[in-house]
Amino acid sequence: MRSSEAETLALRLLARRDFTRAELNQKLRARNFSSDLVAEICDSLVEKGFLDDQRVATRLLSTALEADDMGSARLAQLLHKRKLSRSMVEETMANFHAHVDEVERATALAERFINAGLQRAAIERRLWQRGMPAHAVRAAVANVNLDKEDEEG
Numbered sequence: 001m002r003s004s005e006a007e008t009l010a011l012r013l014l015a016r017r018d019f020t021r022a023e024l025n026q027k028l029r030a031r032n033f034s035s036d037l038v039a040e041i042c043d044s045l046v047e048k049g050f051l052d053d054q055r056v057a058t059r060l061l062s063t064a065l066e067a068d069d070m071g072s073a074r075l076a077q078l079l080h081k082r083k084l085s086r087s088m089v090e091e092t093m094a095n096f097h098a099h100v101d102e103v104e105r106a107t108a109l110a111e112r113f114i115n116a117g118l119q120r121a122a123i124e125r126r127l128w129q130r131g132m133p134a135h136a137v138r139a140a141v142a143n144v145n146l147d148k149e150d151e152e153g
Helices: 002-016 021-030 035-048 053-066 072-081 086-099 102-115 120-129 134-143 148-152
Strands: none
Touching: 002 021, 002 035, 021 035, 053 072, 053 086, 072 086, 102 120, 102 134, 120 134
């Protein structure tokens, strides 16, 4: 009885969104299902293809590649938050770095921020908040014309 209850709950959760194995494990353990039962259910769901950490990592990577305002630190934060393994995080980050020039991405963002009338400190802060690494923030601020508003005035 307890087994079918746990499996039903797991399937209901997975019907709403993808979970990593660690996340689903945590959810089921919070409902006081035994570790052995949770491991058995997770194994079964992995075998059936309902639970797939690689799929979660791939979707997060895809989101980061499509979003022109997300830096590597933000992606890493999202991957860790989803409790993915260290090796999967490293693999996903390597894939991100192979496809994204963060200096170029940060510079394009900085240009948008200048056009919105933001000052240097605000631009830097917003780049940091979007997970841009320090070297990309420095390069972006150096690459853009921060005197643009002075020229217009």
